[in-house]
Amino acid sequence: MRQPRGRASDSSVLAVGHGVNDLYQGAVPALLPFLAAAHGWTYVMVGGLTLAATALSAITQPLFGWLTDRHHLAWLVPAGTTLAALGIALSGPATSYAATCAALAVCGLGVAAYHPAAARLARTAAAGSHRAMSWFVFSGTLGVAVAPLLVAPTVAMAGLSATLWLLAPALVMVVVTVRLLPATRRLSAPATTLPATVSSPPADDWAAFRRLTALVVLRSLVTYGLGTFVALLLNARTGTVVAGQAALLLLAATGALGTMAGGVLADRHRDRVRLIRNANVCVVPGLLMIVVLPGWSGLLGVAVTGVSLYVPFSLHLTLGQDYLPGRVGTASGVTLGLAVSAGGLAAPALGALAQATSLPVAIAALALSPLASLPVLRTMADPAVRATATRGGPF
Template identity: 50%
Template sequence: MSKKRSFSFRDRPIALLSSGHACVDVYQGAVAALVPFFVSERAYTYAAASGVVLAASLLSSVVQPLFGALTDRWAMPWLLPVSTLLAGAGIALSGLGDSYALTLVAVAVTGIGVAAYHPESARVARRASAGSHVAMGWFSLGGNLGFAAAPLLVSAVVATGGLRATPLLVLPAVLGAVLCAAALRTVRAPDGTAGTRTRSRTDGRDDWASFRRLTGAIMCRSVVFVGLSAFVSLHVRQRTGWGEPAGTVALFVLYAGGAVGTVAGGKLAGRYGRVTVVRWSYAVAVPAVAGIVLVPGPALYLFVALTSAALYVPFSLQVTLGQDYLPRRVGTASGVTLGLAVSVGGVASPLVGALADGTSLRVALAPLIALPALGWLLLRPLREPDAPGAPRVVSGAVPESAPDAPGTPREA
């Protein structure tokens, strides 16, 4: 295993990438943050509101691994600023007009932008971090902060100007595109040029069996997280009777707790190992989610915070685990662990909404308690992978990529 130097958030490439990641993930959080406003202003049912979350997640779930496979063959650093602007444009348009179909199309555009961003950004961050788990934690922290800022930003804009004020929400995308462009200028190959073809050095074989188990666990986490993101605001408003601000605070706590959890995950993994920390996180999530569903009153916020930490501690660790389980397919691993398996929860959210329409929101959230337990069972047989050596980039490419495979471009 290669020796890794220590990293801090003061490292300029990681700082820029993390800040750009925050601007992009504002738009993942914004979809769920807009749900209560769609319900109140447009009288959407729970099922219709969850359909908005599905629209943002479905295309993202499908196209994100495709972007990962593409970036295994070709460097596409230009995707970072372009996809950031695309994600912002979708949310900006989502509140315009009263057509449900056009709203779905708008948030679907956001989903595509988010999908295009994550595989390439994770590969660029891996190169900038030289494989450091702590540095990747800082990169993931940026996304978590973006999530946390989303309900506050959306509430400030939409509560004041209504859904027709959503075009103002494009501003983080503009800032994020500038930050991404600046980050790419700092993460260059040794000759200072950004190439178009990439290869990576690998020290091991792809472990698809372990990667499939990890993906299954991440999918369980995704359903829990997206389900709570879509409905915890409404749930807390019902359980406390404190109105819209109480729901906004609950969603903020769900996202903000991830900032602490992500940084803690990198530090805990350095002491106890990634797989051990990930397993314990899933175990803690079971009683934490149960508390959200079953406990009434102000104590709900404590369980929301605990759930947030339990779901976010393993977040960046799962990304680096996936990359180390598939050292020959880093882009694919990034696309799945950071994208497909995360966004797939949106596919299940309409089921939660439909069950809530037929019973109650509390009953509909109850099945989420079992999913972290299933994830823990999937993780039990996993072992810590041997991390591959530091990446070696060929042809001046920014990120690393898979080794030569049939059909992979080679240098002349």
């Protein structure tokens, strides 16, 4: 008789699945330069595509989070990946702007369905370890990083209709996940495990969670703003689409490094709020380097921004779950969904700014977001640090 799978094995399945799912999230910015060039769409229309990919996700992801707090919905993990892949597959052959927006909205719906259920299961499997959760988030960032490597050659060689071939990774992962779904469902009990520094689950802290949500929204403005327009900027400066795809790949790759660094540092130094504050300060010079450095050297600014922008990524998720220990699905749905996707809602406005001024001006304007986060961070505290101090610990 086959032995039950352990938590480490469950974590691995969830991590790989997260990478495959987020590959399709990363495929959206990778496709934008090709769609804009093929159809002659303006910056505002390109921003509208990002809006289409994120609006439905932002609206529905908290709902999926609320549902996963009340029911066993492990099936949303393979179902969400399937929808996300289908949306990307149909976006290339779409013959009109409206049809492309609709396809990307389907992708966003799939992303919305996937994340709350997967993040809730991952938290239980991680048993309160920030490093383990950072591996889960890292795998998603790695999936985003792989997207340009997969999308760019496929579309460049075979045209936009070749996005249909991008269904393949999802189909493989869905088969694996469905086969292992009984083991995954075993983790579907309400996840209230907190870091070892917290002796008992505190009450839900909605005031702190609202401040965290504002913080994640401000970060997402930079994430989606860069994802939408940095490739277009590098393409224009170098005269080749290779530079733009390299920028997206570098942004995601350095973001993956930042994600892992955030988890390691949080386990070592405990105070996640301080880490987030320091990372936000470092985002500003990175953005300005993208704006002022010429040609390919702008990639240096992309690298600095990527690391700094993603150090807080997994920390936002675990903080949200710690602020709402009784509603882990809801916390995951908001921090990975509504708040993260909110940045995409501003993409058309950023496109209008770029059209009225220039792409460098629009990207420079993104530096206002990390600066605005600093007053919010001054009102926040890490609940794990607070609990340790109450017990007479080193903090």
